[in-house]
Amino acid sequence: MEKLQAALQKAREKRAETLNEPTPTKSARPKSRLLRNDKPDLTTLWADLEPMDIDKTRLRRRKLLTIDAGHEATPFDMLRTKVLQTLAANDWKRIAITSPSPGSGKTTTSANLAASLSRQSELRIMLMDMDMRRPALSNAFMQRGTKSTSDVLEGRVTFADQALWIGTNLAISMNFNAMRDPSDLFLRQRTSEVLDEIEKTYKPNVMLFDMPPLLVNDDTSAFLKNVDCAMIVVEAGVSTLEQVDMCEKELAEQTNVMGMVLNKCRFHSDGYGYYSYNKSY
Numbered sequence: 001m002e003k004l005q006a007a008l009q010k011a012r013e014k015r016a017e018t019l020n021e022p023t024p025t026k027s028a029r030p031k032s033r034l035l036r037n038d039k040p041d042l043t044t045l046w047a048d049l050e051p052m053d054i055d056k057t058r059l060r061r062r063k064l065l066t067i068d069a070g071h072e073a074t075p076f077d078m079l080r081t082k083v084l085q086t087l088a089a090n091d092w093k094r095i096a097i098t099s100p101s102p103g104s105g106k107t108t109t110s111a112n113l114a115a116s117l118s119r120q121s122e123l124r125i126m127l128m129d130m131d132m133r134r135p136a137l138s139n140a141f142m143q144r145g146t147k148s149t150s151d152v153l154e155g156r157v158t159f160a161d162q163a164l165w166i167g168t169n170l171a172i173s174m175n176f177n178a179m180r181d182p183s184d185l186f187l188r189q190r191t192s193e194v195l196d197e198i199e200k201t202y203k204p205n206v207m208l209f210d211m212p213p214l215l216v217n218d219d220t221s222a223f224l225k226n227v228d229c230a231m232i233v234v235e236a237g238v239s240t241l242e243q244v245d246m247c248e249k250e251l252a253e254q255t256n257v258m259g260m261v262l263n264k265c266r267f268h269s270d271g272y273g274y275y276s277y278n279k280s281y
C-alpha cells in the first residue's frame with residue numbers, strides 16, 4: 001500500500017512537471033494568483049470555444065437539473081460543495097466518475113455536477129466524455145456533431161475545435177461515435193500528454209471525466225493514471241454491496257477514492273431521487 005501511495009505521488013509529480021508547474025501543494029497553487037494573472041488570455045481562449053446551443057426546458061426533461069439554481073439542483077449543489085472542499089484539501093483537480101455496473105447514473109451525475117460547479121462563476125470547469133464504447137454525454141446535452149473526444153485524444157482535431165462551452169466557464173468535450181477498443185487509446189502515453197496540454201492551456205479548476213462502469217471492461221482502469229481521484233456512483237437497490245466493495249478496492253489500487261454518490265434513491269423526501277454522500281479515504 002505504501003509503495004502504491006509512493007507511485008501515485010510520483011505520477012502526480014511527473015504530471016506537475018509536464019504542466020510546468022511545481023508539485024501541487026496549497027502554497028504552490030494559490031487560486032487567487034491563478035485567477036488574477038491568467039484571466040485576460042484565458043477568457044479569450046474559453047470564449048473562442050464554440051457555444052453550445054441548449055434548450056433548458058428540454059434538458060430538464062433529460063434530468064439535467066442544475067443549469068439554473070433551484071430546488072431540483074440542491075442535491076447536486078450539496079455534492080458540488082463537498083467535491084470542492086475535498087479537491088481543495090488534497091490539491092486534486094481531475095475526477096473520474098464511475099460505477100460498479102452500467103446504468104447507475106454516471107453520465108447524469110457528471111453532467112449535473114459540472115453544470116452545478118459552473119454556477120460558481122470564478123471557476124473554470126471541464127467535462128470530458130471518456131465512455132468511448134457507449135457515449136451518452138451528447139445525448140444528455142441533446143447535441144449532435146461529428147468531432148469526438150476520441151478525435152482529440154488521437155490528435156485528429158484540437159480541443160479548441162472540438163469542445164463546446166456553456167455560459168462562460170463550462171467546457172464540454174463529447175463523443176458522437178462509439179469506439180471499439182478504448183483501453184488501447186487510454187493506455188497510450190500520447191493520451192496523457194494531450195490531457196496535460198489541455199489542462200496547461202485552459203487551466204480548468206476542475207476536470208470531470210464521465211467513465212464507463214469499472215467492472216464491465218478495463219477501460220476505466222486503463223484511464224485512471226490520468227486522474228487524481230475517482231467518485232463512485234451507486235444505484236440504490238441495484239448495485240450490490242459486493243459490487244460496491246469490489247469497485248472501491250479496484251479503484252483504491254490505482255487512485256484516490258473520493259467518495260460515493262447514492263443515486264436513484266426512492267425514499268428521498270424531495271422526490272427527485274438524488275441523494276449523495278461523500279467520504280474521503
Ligand SMILES: Nc1ncnc2c1ncn2[C@@H]1O[C@H](COP(=O)(O)OP(=O)(O)OP(=O)(O)O)[C@@H](O)[C@H]1O
Nearest residue numbers: 063102103104105106107108109213263264273274
Ligand atoms: N436519480 C435518477 N432518477 C431517475 N432516473 C435517473 C436518475 N439518474 C439517472 N437516471 C436515468 O437512468 C438512466 C441511466 O442514467 P445514466 O446514463 O446517467 O447512467 P450511466 O451510469 O451513465 O449509464 P452507462 O453505464 O450506460 O454509462 C438514464 O435514463 C437516466 O435518465
Ligand SMILES: [Mg+2]
Nearest residue numbers: 106107131136
Ligand atoms: Mg454513462
